[in-house]
Amino acid sequence: MISEKMKPMVENNSVIRVMFEEGKRLSALYGAENVYDFSLGNPNVPAPDAVKESILEVLDQEESTFVHGYMSNAGYEDVREAVAQSLNRRFGTDFGYQNILMTVGAASGLNVILKTILDPGDEVMVFAPFFLEYGNYVRNYDGKLVVVSPNTSDFQPNLQEFEEKITAKTRAVIINSPNNPTGVVYSSQTLHALANILREKEKALGREILLISDEPYRELAYDGVEVPYVTKYYGNSVVCYSYSKSLSLPGERIGYLVIPSQLKDSGDVTVAAAIANRVLGSVNAPSLMQRVIKRCIEKDVSVNLEAYDKNRNLLYQGLQECGFTCIKPEGAFYLFVKSPVEDEKEFCAKAQTHNLLLVPGSSFACPGYVRIAYCVSYGQIERSLPAFRALAQEYGLKSKGKPGLGK
């Protein structure tokens, strides 16, 4: 009954399910508070109070048939305008409602734009480490994923290899900053260089190449680090955004696409993307949540960054003290830690014996590293540190922490 394209995914899925079942088994055995699950990017911080307030206001003040009804496939015009103006205020852009398409989260936004532009055989480039799901999205439209190998010195993209791998089949590049799984923010310098390469290649190949920026972590940036807005660097850009992380609404599936006017054939791309949104079955982004987003924008609601920042500092310092190696993340809620042994899956298995659930870097096309998602409670991080210490000792790691700072 199952299509040839889906069969390998079904086979592969059972591996993930085994991991999930293992977490449940450990929790049953040792108690949930003694299992340190760092595997999921599910925000532990509750949605801001303004979300609930806004839901109540919408239900009280707006008509039921309007709030729960169909609207344009691109979303309510007033919501799109509010999103555009919010971007303009924050990033000095010049968008109007016609540049915004409300989507069922960023995953759906990525599917919408890929369906809009990809012909079979078109190549889409990504920089390792990357969210492996991009490959599935690209294959949905018979595109071919081309992976640029990781630059493990600072996890900025490897632009030399990128330039070399662009071909006459290249149609798009997906970037993700702040990055899952490294927490790295692509710098202004990086984006300038990336845009220059793309512009030169476009001219040389006589073909547009779309820069797709997947930005669910945009607001999760620490120490005042700026996350540059890609449309200001390169005209043929599309931004995929989600409120999953910034408003802790991952289950609600609400986000948007930005399709700037400078984009080649922008008007047609906008029409095509709205159609793709429809025919892929989303039809439109969930209506009540669209209305809520507008009010949250008006209230200038922002993510509870402090909670994640506290987690980041505690975990980063704790891991340093244990002797683990990783760069300090500037954004998102992940630490990407070097495995003390080459086979990081072996390391993950060893971690599991200490009730630590980590994700191997090969799940992000970057073996030799593991991802630790710190969107958990502060208490879980505190309780997990002795387990990390015991794990480090098994590998004979030496503390890198400053004396006196450790507990």
Place this chain on the structure above:
Amino acid sequence: MISEKMKPMVENNSVIRVMFEEGKRLSALYGAENVYDFSLGNPNVPAPDAVKESILEVLDQEESTFVHGYMSNAGYEDVREAVAQSLNRRFGTDFGYQNILMTVGAASGLNVILKTILDPGDEVMVFAPFFLEYGNYVRNYDGKLVVVSPNTSDFQPNLQEFEEKITAKTRAVIINSPNNPTGVVYSSQTLHALANILREKEKALGREILLISDEPYRELAYDGVEVPYVTKYYGNSVVCYSYSKSLSLPGERIGYLVIPSQLKDSGDVTVAAAIANRVLGSVNAPSLMQRVIKRCIEKDVSVNLEAYDKNRNLLYQGLQECGFTCIKPEGAFYLFVKSPVEDEKEFCAKAQTHNLLLVPGSSFACPGYVRIAYCVSYGQIERSLPAFRALAQEYGLKSKGKPGLGK
């Protein structure tokens, strides 16, 4: 920038937009209350009060990180179980939570199941008249749509032609009852005959053929007419459901797939469908609305059928009295009226001069008819009747109404 597959859809879209703009133009010219827009299937009946009550209860009683968070790609288990038990109570089925997959409405459910099963070139059969979007869904996965021509005597499916058109490439059949655009309910006799043909063909061809039942109008059935549950007639069935019409929540994008255990490879199909839900970008059905659906089921909330029934009777009788020909619909909220001239687009254009906006049957692969969506206010139907009368007189139609019943 636009893919070859999307280009014709973009070109075609402008035609629909012209119609939409025409409606806006007429409203500006004559006042919205004097334009009788019967073109859209957007419920005019507000969501039942229980929806708002349930939203408030969920927000008050359940944890924010749970209500708005990620869950299994198939949905919350307790919600799926509530859906299963509700079906079992009402239709004598035997489903458990594992047979239910929560989806972003029925359109997404159809995409999910088609992605799960279709290989390129596989044929999917539909009975005209049908919702043309099915063709787009099938082409998303490089399937081929095979259309069985309409049986205009009673708009039950043309089973003889159906049987003849099944080939070794046939993978699925989509049915839709109560039907958009005819309002016809497929009878138990029809489903028995359909199932028998499918079983025989499966045996003869050595190949499973999936019956996909698209049922957003299930609860919209009048005069106590029973809408038979397809899984009781044929094991290789999947049901696509949406709360768009029954709870007036079309914008919220909430529905489910039923994947019965009798289905061949049911377990694998369930896993594959959850993956398809994920990789198509939905990830999961909107979380708050899932929680709300569970409570609405517990409260035994049902659609405001009376409002639609009143509309149906007023409009059907009014059209009869004008001399138009149509069968009385048993379900949904559409009347499918025979055009007094062969070219129903010409008829629609003439109707528009009376400020009546109708949809040509060729938009449902059934030229010679027009669809009138009566999910509008009772007042709009009342106000529109003189316009229908004037339109009928232009074609010299004679009243079929009983004397004394007309106004």
